[in-house]
Amino acid sequence: MIPLAPDAHRVRDSLLAPQRTSHLGARLQARRLIVTGLSTLTLLLSAFAPSVALADCDPSDRDIANHLMTYSGQLGERNPLRLVLRPTSGGKLEGRYANASSQSDTYLTGKLEAKSRLHLTEFDAGGMPRATFEGEFSSSDDVNRQRGASPACEAISGQWKDLRTGRSVPFELTLSSIQSGKIGHLYGIAGVSDDETVNRAATQFRKGVLDDRRDVVAQLIRYPLHVSLRGKTLILRNPKSLLARYNEIFTDRYVRTIGAAVPRLMFARDQGVMLGDGAVWFDANGRVIGLNRS
Known part of the structure; x- marks a missing residue:
């Protein structure tokens, strides 16, 4: 049997069970119930609030510099997407991406700004910019962390934009693997x-x-x-x-x-x-x- 390669198996955090309050009198108990209720409400509101935490992803001081980082996820709601990035210490990026129906890979060039923001551009057959990926690296606690991978580089989210029509589609990607090799010859x-x-x-x-x-x-x-x-x-x-x-x-x-x-x-x-x-x-x-x- 071929073993399963390390990939993005999700890990879910468990919920904390509520603690019981001691019985120290009706008035004190009521006051504690009010405080507990407010605390619980605060926690619930925090849990449902959108996360905007960014994460540094500067490969210059890590083993991942000049390695191939493969991300898997979705473009829009139902379009599986794979993106391979090759970062360098200077913040420059080159990459390729494909979806499930692609007949070929699409080549990308770009850069990493402020250690968190991703700018990638794809070109048409004539060498003109055709679309862009604009995204940010964000903290992700539920991604299988591999040797050599920084937690800060594990998740990317943003928008793909067609420069001809202006149409914009969201994308969500998580790190699948890191490997050596050439970006034009992965296998x-x-x-x-x-x-x-x-x-x-x-x-x-x-x-x-x-x-x-x-x-x-x-x-x-x-x-x-x-x-x-x-x-x-x-x-x-x-x-x-x-x-x-x-x-x-x-x-x-x-x-x-x-x-x-x-x-x-x-x-x-x-x-x-x-x-x-x-x-x-x-x-x-x-x-x-x-x-x-x-």
């Missing part, structure tokens, strides 16, 4: 010679799953394939064996997970290239070598 560590080979395979596999093209899905897998099913390891030796257990493997939940993933700008390691949070793994030739259903 080299997995032995991939051309990233587009894996991108095309991942796009085809995702579309096959969403369209219920079981024949397409079966042909994109490298056999034999080990799959965990109800606590047991299932060995799929050929397309026929996959098709026989297809409904058990590709449940509605698993299909939704694959559908929410962006089949470009994926995380790579020596074991392969992963789609989403490790839901699917590909080898250097774009063949599926792992299906992680949990």
Whole structure:
């Protein structure tokens, strides 16, 4: 089985239980109840107030300088987005982004101002500015923190703006991974010679799953394939064996997970290239070598 790579698994804070007051007389108890009620109201109002805390994200003194920082999240309400940034000590940024339906990556250049504000510009085929990302790094306590990652660089929120029409769409991103490599060749560590080979395979596999093209899905897998099913390891030796257990493997939940993933700008390691949070793994030739259903 291909292990799950470190990605953005969320951690939720637990709520504090209210404490009981001691009984010291009716008048004193009433006064304490009033104070307690006001304190509780203050806490509730604070909890629902919008957070505007910014966070410093200056990579000049950290290991992340000149590394590739990949962020995952949403553009608007239903558009999965992946953004790869390469920061330098001078505050300059270069990047690429893609959504689930992208046929190619979009190149970005920009800068980081005041250690918190992000300015990125994308260009059209003629080299003219086409759109911008304007955002801010904010504190995020519920992101899985990885070695070498600063908590201050873990979350970005802001607006994407089409410079031609003026249309603006909000985006929310959280840090998924940090890795070395070239921004134009992310999968080299997995032995991939051309990233587009894996991108095309991942796009085809995702579309096959969403369209219920079981024949397409079966042909994109490298056999034999080990799959965990109800606590047991299932060995799929050929397309026929996959098709026989297809409904058990590709449940509605698993299909939704694959559908929410962006089949470009994926995380790579020596074991392969992963789609989403490790839901699917590909080898250097774009063949599926792992299906992680949990």
